[in-house]
Amino acid sequence: MSAVALYCYWHRFSKNPFERGSHGKEYYCSPPGTGKxxxxxxxxSEANGSTFFSVSSSDLVSKWLGESEKLVKNLFALAREHKPSIIFIDEIDSLCSTRSxxxxxxxxxxxxxxLVQMQGVSNDNDGILVLGATNIPWVLDAAIRRRFEKRIYIPLPDAAARKEIFKLHISNTPHSLTDRDFRILGEKTEGYSxxxxxxxxxxxxxxxxRKVQTATHFKKVSGPSRANPNIVDNDLLTPCSPGDPHAIAMSWLNVPSDKLLEPIVSMNxxxxxxxxSKPTVNDIDLEKLSKFTHDFGQEG
Incomplete structure (x- = not known):
């Protein structure tokens, strides 16, 4: 990421960022769901002065004969016309797998x-950054792989990163989780993307x-009014155990919508x-990615 950001910023100071060895073609390989x-x-967002093109195989494949390669050629022509520019090709393996x-x-x-557009003799690709993303880099054609000067492996998040991802997704939702709870969740989710x-x-x-839908008893509590969160309402209803001394036997269908107070999200x-839930990435794919990174790539 730092290398890409450097490329983007270098355009502000140099007419030709490649004169100091900037990498104009990179791809990210990683397990699914790691944020490529x-x-x-x-x-x-970093390259404020650059034109960004984001494409996938569905954007470049046509049922009409000769149309697909024309779309590829037009994409690079447009990028050269509006450079400095960035071309991002998602799931590049679906377009550039090994020839057979x-x-x-x-x-x-x-x-x-x-191949012609990425490294043709007559093509001026200075000022163009080509990014690719794939979950299965080992199926890429060798010639395509060579065109990408940097092959960066994005690993699964570690425990500290997983803790922050939990915090990010729960965000402003009312909850009772503590920092210790988030740390425990990060430790319990080894192998999760x-x-x-x-x-x-x-x-x-x-x-x-679900607690509201399955509850057979509710009790009155105080909480922020649905109409105005700044006002405290003393007769809201929230699910409770049938053994609660203040329990009222009723279903959620009998609770007025403006009087329902859902429980906050808890650690349980x-x-x-x-x-x-189980992680979607298996050990076999991780081993393949690790071997590919050892043979051809570098750690992200």
Whole structure:
């Protein structure tokens, strides 16, 4: 990320950022859900004076003969016209996988056009940064891989990062979690990606709603009024145990909408959601990514 940011800022001081060895082509490889696309968005926000192009295979593949390679050529032509510019290609493996004898002629022509545009003799690519993202870098064509001068591995978040991701996703939602709780959650989610944690938190945020729907008893409590949060309402209703001395037997359908106070998210809610969730990244894929990084890439 720092290398990309340096490239973006260097345009402000140099007519040709590549004269000092800046890398004009990079791709990120990582397990799914680690934020490769967010990194590209961060690049776009850092490069205030650059034009940002974000494309995927669906943007460049056409059913009409010869149209796909024309779209690739036009993309790079447009980037040269508006440079300094950044081209981000998401899931680049779907466009530039290893060539084989049984692939279609159309797929072969797309790869050829990419190779020509990224390092053609007559192409002026100074001032253009090409970024790619893939979860399976080992399927990329060797010639395409060579065109990308930097191959950066984005690992799964560590415990400290996972703790912050939990905090970020729970954010301003009313909750009772302490900093110690967030630290414990970070330690319990070894092998989880940022996207996995997002799914856990979204499910945990629904736990109070489920409590309301399944509750058979409610009790009166004080809390902020729904009409005006600055006013305290003393006759709100919240789910409670049937054994509570103030319990009133009723279902949530009998509670007026302006008198319902949902429970706040608790540590138990998150742990319950975590128990029903498993990481989406398996050890086999991590081993493949680790081997690829050892052979061809570098740590991000």
């Amino acid at each position: 696309s967010y990194l590209a968005k961060a690049v776009a 004898d049984n692939e279609s002629e159309s797929a072969r022509r797309i790869k050829t056009e990419f 940022g996207a996995d944690i997002s799914i856990v938190v979204r499910d945990a945020l629904m736990q109070p709603v 809610d998150v742990l319950r959601s975590l128990a029903n």
